[in-house]
Amino acid sequence: MRVYSIEMTSLADSELVALMQGGDRAAFTTLVNRHKHRLVNYLTGMMRNRERSEELAQDVFLRLYQHRDRYQERGQFLPYLYRIATNLARSEERKRRRREFLFYRFSSNGNGHGEPVPSPQAELLNNELGTRVGEAIEALPPRYRSPILLREIEGWSYRDIAAALKCREGTVKSRVHRGREQLRRVLAPYWNGGLE
Amino acid sequence: MTAMNDDDLGELLKKLPRREASTEFTDRLMERLDEPLPGPYRPTHAPRAWVFAGACVLLLGAWLGRVAFEERNERRETAERVEMMRDEYRALQVELEELRSLASEVRPVLDLGGTEQVDFVFDLRRLAKERGLARAQPTSYSPP
Numbered sequence: 001m002r003v004y005s006i007e008m009t010s011l012a013d014s015e016l017v018a019l020m021q022g023g024d025r026a027a028f029t030t031l032v033n034r035h036k037h038r039l040v041n042y043l044t045g046m047m048r049n050r051e052r053s054e055e056l057a058q059d060v061f062l063r064l065y066q067h068r069d070r071y072q073e074r075g076q077f078l079p080y081l082y083r084i085a086t087n088l089a090r091s092e093e094r095k096r097r098r099r100e101f102l103f104y105r106f107s108s109n110g111n112g113h114g115e116p117v118p119s120p121q122a123e124l125l126n127n128e129l130g131t132r133v134g135e136a137i138e139a140l141p142p143r144y145r146s147p148i149l150l151r152e153i154e155g156w157s158y159r160d161i162a163a164a165l166k167c168r169e170g171t172v173k174s175r176v177h178r179g180r181e182q183l184r185r186v187l188a189p190y191w192n193g194g195l196e
Numbered sequence: 197m198t199a200m201n202d203d204d205l206g207e208l209l210k211k212l213p214r215r216e217a218s219t220e221f222t223d224r225l226m227e228r229l230d231e232p233l234p235g236p237y238r239p240t241h242a243p244r245a246w247v248f249a250g251a252c253v254l255l256l257g258a259w260l261g262r263v264a265f266e267e268r269n270e271r272r273e274t275a276e277r278v279e280m281m282r283d284e285y286r287a288l289q290v291e292l293e294e295l296r297s298l299a300s301e302v303r304p305v306l307d308l309g310g311t312e313q314v315d316f317v318f319d320l321r322r323l324a325k326e327r328g329l330a331r332a333q334p335t336s337y338s339p340p
Binding site: 025029032033036037039040041044050053054057058061062065099130133134137148152153180183184187188191 | 204217229
């Protein structure tokens with residue numbers, strides 16, 4: 001069993017996906033363990049709730065497994081996985097906004113959640129600059145936030161981001177550029193020429 | 197103090213701490229994978245928000261319907277009142293015309309009595325014509 005596991009971890013994504021499509025759970029588990037941390041980190045940047053981002057990451061993998069027959073191998077597994085994640089995150093964001101819109105006036109504190117929504121990065125960071133960066137990312141519209149996170153934090157190429165977000169490379173470049181501009185504008189008052 | 201450029205921003209973003217999946221992430225996922233798949237979605241009850249929104253729409257529709265009904269009734273009553281006033285005006289016009297024609301037919305005569313066969317009347321217009329009398333003048337009248 002141990003030998004089998006070692007063999008699995010040495011396989012490429014495309015090979016693991018092919019095994020998973022045949023119903024191999026060990027291959028699926030290997031894929032999950034390989035990508036879960038990066039996916040959770042990405043979704044934490046996208047969402048406003050860190051616990052929910054982990055649940056959402058599980059939903060992404062569940063959906064991947066349950067609809068495994070839909071994936072067609074073109075060497076684009078990661079963009080495919082992140083497309084599912086981005087769509088789920090956007091859907092979650094829309095639901096949250098609807099809830100806020102519907103219950104805004106009926107909520108005791110007016111934010112529709114009952115509790116103030118903490119910033120995920122603010123929870124992780126204690127320094128003020130980190131808090132500001134987290135808030136600035138949250139303030140970005142989802143169409144800018146997603147490419148910024150993939151480009152700047154995950155280090156993806158424009159081509160892969162375009163495949164994940166199902167749009168043209170030029171559109172991704174433009175959104176990254178505008179996202180950076182907005183971040184710079186928001187962070188400028190806290191920038192003193194270096195990271196403190 | 198230098199302005200923040202793309203490299204500065206990139207460096208700042210990369211220094212954000214990375215969030216990792218919890219240690220039980222994979223185990224919980226596998227447990228969920230073993231749970232039976234939910235069947236086709238059958239709503240057992242509408243979410244309260246939709247019920248509330250539906251009730252609001254119904255109330256709004258009822259209120260608008262009532263307002264429209266009342267407005268239509270009011271317009272109809274006003275039109276009926278206007279029509280009645282027009283009818284009355286037309287009737288008054290007819291009556292006035294009749295009075296005018298009657299007045300033009302009356303001759304200035306003095307009834308002197310008579311018999312069963314003959315009525316004796318004195319035509320005042322003829323008298324005025326014979327005597328050269330003008331029409332009666334008011335006392336305040338002064339000729340130019």
